[in-house]
Amino acid sequence: MEGKITGIAGPTVTLAMPGLKMYDRVLAGAARLFGEVIRLGPEGAVAQVYESTRGMGVGEPAISLGKPLTVRLGPGLLGAIYDGLQRPLPEVAAATGPFILPGSQWPALAEERVWAFVPLKQPGDKVAVGEPYGAIEEDGTRHFLFADQAGTVAAMASGSITLAQPLAELVGGGTLTAAQEWPIRIPRPWRRKFAPTTPLITGQRVIDFLFPLARGGTAMLPGGFGTGKTVLEQAIAKFAEVDIVVYVGCGERGNEMADMLEEFATLTDPWTGRTLMRRTIMVANTSNMPVAAREASIYTAVTMAEYYRDMGCHVLLLADSISRWAEALREISSALEEMPGEEGYPTYLASRLASFFARAGMVETMSGKIGSLSMILSVSPPGGDLTEPTTQACLRAAGAFLMLDTGLAHRRHFPAINWFQSYSLYDQEMTAYFGKEVDPAWAGLKRQTHTLLQREEKLREVAEIVGAEGLQDADHLVMHTAARLRQEFLRQNTFDSDAFSTPKLTLEKAARLLDQHTAAEARLARGDFLTDILREMA
Amino acid sequence: MRLAEHVYSTVSAIRSQLLLVEKVAEVRMGEIVRVRRPDGREIEGEVLLVSGETVLVQLFGESRGLDISATAVIFTDSVKQAPLAETVLHRMFDGSFRPIDGLPLFVPEAWAPITGHPINPSSRARPQEFIETGFATIDGLNTLVKGQKLPIFSCAGLPAREMVAAILKNARVIEAKGESGGGFALVFVALGLTYHEYAFYLDAIRAMRSDYAAFVNLADDPVVERLMAPRFGLTVAEYLAFEKGRDVLVVITDMTNYCDALREVATAREELPGRRGYPGYMYSELASLYERAGRIKGRPGSITMLPVVTMPEDDITHPIPDLTGYITEGQIVLSRELHQRGIFPPVDVLPSLSRLMQQGIGPGRTRADHRAIANLLYRHYARGRDLRNLEVIVGRDGMSEADRGHLDFAKAFEEEFVQQTGGRRTVGQTLDAGLALLRRFGFDSP
Structure with missing residues (x-):
């Protein structure tokens, strides 16, 4: 479908293109910038564009891809470094140089990389949607491949495969491939959700002992600048006892990301001894990268996290910081001239955040495995004021509140978690668990x-x-x-x-x-x- | 792509520095326009918003004398670009990149859009090369490294400019003409300064005798140019650093004036105000400037940024210092109390911080005992400062001997370690002074 641009306001563009659906992905302008339809009306469709609209002209063409914003899921995600739209940053840098130019497109997964594939189904077997039909050994993680359509297997590959080739043929013509697409704003389904029962060991004494977190639980980490949010998030990313870590640098500092990338390539996971990067997926959308991509980055990250959860992994999602996401939401909302709520934030801030938090949990997956997705989100309240809307919205949804204290940070007491104000709703269950598993005392x-x-x-x-x-x-x-x-x-x-x-x-x-x-x-x-x-x- | 300039005389409304132009075809976001007054003089502007054939234009100067019928608007089909060449050095420009030193503009070798492009996070090299500023409070306790952005949080009336001048004079920013090849360059951006302040900086720049380029927007210059000057400065800095391999130090003063200009322009555009009237996107706006500091893997050169922020009402939670602190890699906070006690530089080390210190210190960079000394100084000084409150209530005599020791240490720390009347110190001297102080009070064991 083709159309053209009729108006531009900040990160949003108006398109004259009949037939667009809500949340369809579009490529706008001569530079083919990524966008997503967020409003339809008599004046045309409004899309939020994930890159700077500077230099974009009215009358330039736009095309619709006819599908929503998705991420590509498959082997090769581990160790990757993506931007908020799942563009692999090292590959983009190798192709276009150290600065990110608008309109750069790049496949998220290395399509030609060879993997060792072990089939779990034989010709003649039935396969259901969401059922694993094979597995790949990905950097020490058993990576299950799930069928995205049901049928009876007619032929099945085995041994060396690439993402480009079909792995299974179904009776009647369908094929299964190693990689699949999933829309980022739709949670991946599960069969049952459980109340958290096992602790998420962070390796930080003050957290594990006083305010224990749970696998499948959520925690928020509010603190003014200089209270060590980023350092603590990174420390947890390094040491947490989980299988997979997804780290989102959401609107934060580029130099800190560089620091972290270098460190993670050299440090080892204390639980398994493999290089940290081999259990980590990074999403880096720094503060100077486009605002709309920042809004998408946490959804890109959580979808990849859910994908590994579905394999029966314990996954931890760390986002630094959710306030920058909320600000991106505010910026887009104000470009749409929506009625503002408190401090200019849109009134749907709290419900969006709550449904994001709800993607965490310990679940029985569609294939009957037990996996968990835990979240630790840092919050950057302006002026350290915890009454502001983002902090308040998080407070209602988060299971643990780890408040970082400016006074402690000034005295160089790190982690600067205030032991009077912080709390964990998982406290009772986890303390009982530690009493049983570690020491009755x-x-x-x-x-x-x-x-x-x-x-x-x-x-x-x-x-x-x-x-x-x-x-x-x-x-x-x-x-x-x-x-x-x-x-x-x-x-x-x-x-x-x-x-x-x-x-x-x-x-x-x-x-x-x-x-x-x-x-x-x-x-x-x-x-x-x-x-x-x-x-x-x- | 249009091949020629388009001229329209369809202005339908003029409101402060905004111009509404109707029936415009094929306009670009951010496109530069020239607005011709009835008397033939031209001012520049930029496309802010496009809705169908209606275009909102932000003027870069005053709208005085414009009228609806006789004003012509010329669309140039290009976004704002900066001319670039190494001959930009030793020159001074205004906020629109027009020379103000009486010489004609240099011959550009290249042009680049002034908003720049974000550095790919995976292409960034980790900043870790120590910069010696000569100040103990920075070198010893809040170390600056190449590629870092470290603002000075000042208050009205505090000697931030003397500090900046001293850093310009003393900093062994990098061994000039060293391994990086291109040498050192200063890009100085003055935003909304009074002439008096500007003259002070000018003397400091001339005295340091290294390469510089200056972008000057004084208090009575157009407000919109205040938003452009730092972008010109940073585009030049990127060119010098990443094309010519120079280690560039960017000094921007005063960012508070930048933010106020942003608020003024945003209000004129009738945008929704956020905290204290500043626009909601101020964080992203500031990040688009500050994040241009850094180093790039495999390329020589670096951009280190030293912005000055004056905290309104001495309040560190005010949106300007607050958002700045969330973006920059630390902050150097000046204290009115220390200043009143005659201590220079009046750096309050407790709220000060350098996030990149860990990489810049230690064996091979500064000294093996650097971290340990800094930690001890912090711990005992923080204890001493805490006890001052107690002293006010119970009096010195009511305190234990150990507590009195901490009180004395805090005082000695401020008067001997922070205070630097004797000029610059090398990092070795700084650490020795810290260690000697700790020993004198018996605090030198961890």
Whole structure:
């Protein structure tokens, strides 16, 4: 279908092209820029264009691809670096140089790469939609290939294959190939969803011990600038106990992405020993890349994450930061002259976010496997003000709230997670799990830690009135232990070997500190001097 | 593609610096137009919005003297481009790239659109080469590296410009004519400065005697040019860095004036205002400037950016410093309190940060003990600062000996380490001074 451009406003263009459907993909202008139809009306169709419209002319042609915005799913996703529209950035760079020029198109998967294919169905077998008919060994991950149509297998390939060739022929003429397309705004289906039961180990003591996350759960990470959101997200991407990590740099810094890419190519996964990049898919849509592609980037990422979930993998999606996505939504909404809600954000911000969060979960897949998709999204509230719309919309949907504290960050206490304000709704189940799997003392030690930190805070208020000298010895001991908990336990240096801690090590560390405290309390009660006790503890 | 310029005299409305032109065919988004006044003089403008045959044009100058019937609008069929050549160096231009030093424009070797193109994230080289600024608070605690963007958050009346001047004078930005080949160049962009401030910078630039190009938009120059000057500057910087292999330092002052100009223009366009009246897209707008800093794999040259942001009402949560901080790789925050106590540079190290420090320091770059010294200085100074609040309530005598030690350390840190009356320090001297301070108070063990 062909038509032409009749109007341009920021990232949106008006098209004269009868017959377009909502969310159809279009190529607009002489430069053939990617767009998606988001409104139909008497004045024509309005498409949001995923690249800068600068230089685009009225009267230039536009064509419709007759299908919605999709991603290509198949072997070769792992280790790839994409932009928000699933264009492979290293390949684009090799073809067009270090700057991204408008209109660059590139296949998302290497079509000619050879894979070792193991069929799971034989000629004569029946295959249903969503059923695995074969598998490929992809960088240590067993990559199942799902049928996108049902039928009876007539012929089946085996051994070396490429994405371009058909792998199975069905009776009556259909073929199955290794790669398939999936529209990014439609969640991939599952059979059943479960309440989260197993923890998502992040390797960060303060999270795993005090605010545990769950596989299939969601968490938000709000914090002002400089509170270490990106560093924490990257640390979790490195150390989390999951099979696959999908990391979205959504409207963030290019230099930080470069840093991360370099690091991930050299570091190894602490759980399996393979290179980190081999379990990672990166989506990099930095702040200076087009706004509409930023809006699409989180959907591109979550669709790829769901694809691996369907193979029975435990997948973690990290997005940094969801606020930039919300701003992109606002920018597009304002170009459409929609009625604004709070702070100019469209009123559908909360419902869009909620349905995005709902794509997480522990599920039984269409093929009967158990897989999970967890999400950790950072939020960048303007001025650190948590009452702003994006934070509030996330709060209603997220299962854990890990608040980053500017005060802690200024004191270089990282991860700067505030232990009074943060919470996890998975706390009870996960603590029970750790009590069973790691140590029965888990819940007790955790309670003691919370109590000590709270008492420290109270005592500090008292000390501000009566002076530190006015406190009793028992109080001094509490202050001392709480300080050690903060310095040696809650704080974790991402740049050395302390960066990652298993639940067992986390518990041992907490137990050691708290046991010393209990012993010291007992000695104090017997009448020993505090100074002696503290000296011996050091 | 049209081959000739089109002239229209179908202006239907003029509102502040916006022009509505009707019945225009085949216009481009961002296309440059020339608007001819009835008296024959021309001003430039840019296409902002196209709806069918109606076009909204943003003027780059004043609309005074324009009328509806006699004004002609000439569509040029091209977006705004910057002329480029190495002879741009040692020259000064206004916000529209017109020479203001009395010489004719150089002969361009190339042209490039002033909005630039985003650097492919996978083509970026990780910034890791240390730049020595001579200031202990930056070199020691918030290290700057090549390709970084590190703003100075100042307040009205604080000596940000003296600091910038000192950095221009002292920075061993890179060994000039070293391995990078092309040498060093400064691109200076003045936005909405008073003449007094501008003259100060001018002296500093002339005194440093290295290659520079300046884009100057003073307080009484057109507001729309204030939005273009940094783009011209950065397009020139990209050319010098990535085509000519130079290490370019871009100093933009003052970004607050840029944002205010953006608000003024956005309001005139009747756009929906966001926080404090600034447009909702200010984050993307600022990112389109700041993200042009960086290095590219396999190419010599780099763009390092040192923007100055004056925080309105000394408020770091104001949208301008706030959005800046979310984009840049850290910030150097100046403190009114330190300034009032006569400390120069008045850098408050606690809210200051350099996100790329980790890559720039350590053995082979600065010194093996750099990270450890910086961590100790931070920890003990933060403790000392916390205790100051306590001191106000309970008095010094009510505090323990250890706490008094921290109070004294914080004071000594500000007066001896932060304070730099004696001029530049090498990074070795900075670290030695930090270590000596820690030793004096017995804080040198982790």
